[in-house]
Ligand SMILES: Nc1ncnc2c1ncn2[C@@H]1O[C@H](COP(=O)(O)OP(=O)(O)O)[C@@H](O)[C@H]1O
C-alpha cells in the first residue's frame with residue numbers, strides 16, 4: 679500500500695502527522711527519510727500533537743533520541759544522523775518496537791536495528807514550501823494503517 683500527499687506549508691505537514699497519530703499503537707516503527715530540511719522533524723511535531731503531547735518537539739540530532747511520555751502512548755524520536763553507521767551500542771533497540779511509537783530520522787544509519795515491519799515516509803522538497811510525502815507500508819499492519827489514513831481525510 680502506498681499513499682502520496684503534497685503539502686504547501688509546514689502546517690499542512692504537521693496536520694498530516696496529527697491525522698496519523700491516532701492510528702499508532704505501541705511498538706509501531708516509522709522511518710522518516712528525506713534530506714536535511716525536508717520536514718521530518720516538523721512531521722514528528724504533528725504526530726506529537728496528535729498524541730496529545732503538549733511539549734514542543736525539537737530536533738534530537740544532538741541527543742540522538744528524545745522521549746515524550748505525556749501523550750496517549752510514549753513517543754520515541756530518534757535522529758541517527760550523527761551515528762553514521764558507527765554501530766555504537768547505545769541501547770536504542772529497547773525503544774524500537776518498544777512500549778511506544780518510534781519515529782526514526784536517518785534510519786539508514788542504524789539499518790541493523792530496523793525490524794521487518796515498519797511504515798516508511800519519504801519527504802521530498804519540491805521547492806519553496808512545497809513537499810511531497812510518500813507513505814509506503816512494509817507489513818500488513820501498516821497496509822491497514824495507510825488504508826485508514828486515506829479514509830481519515
Ligand atoms: N510544506 C512544508 N512541510 C514541512 N516543512 C516545511 C514546509 N515548507 C517549509 N518548511 C520548512 O522546512 C523546514 C523543515 O525542517 P525540519 O522539519 O527540521 O526538517 P528535517 O527534520 O527533515 O531536517 C522547516 O524550517 C519548515 O518550516
Ligand SMILES: [Mg+2]
Nearest residue numbers: 718719737783
Ligand atoms: Mg530533523
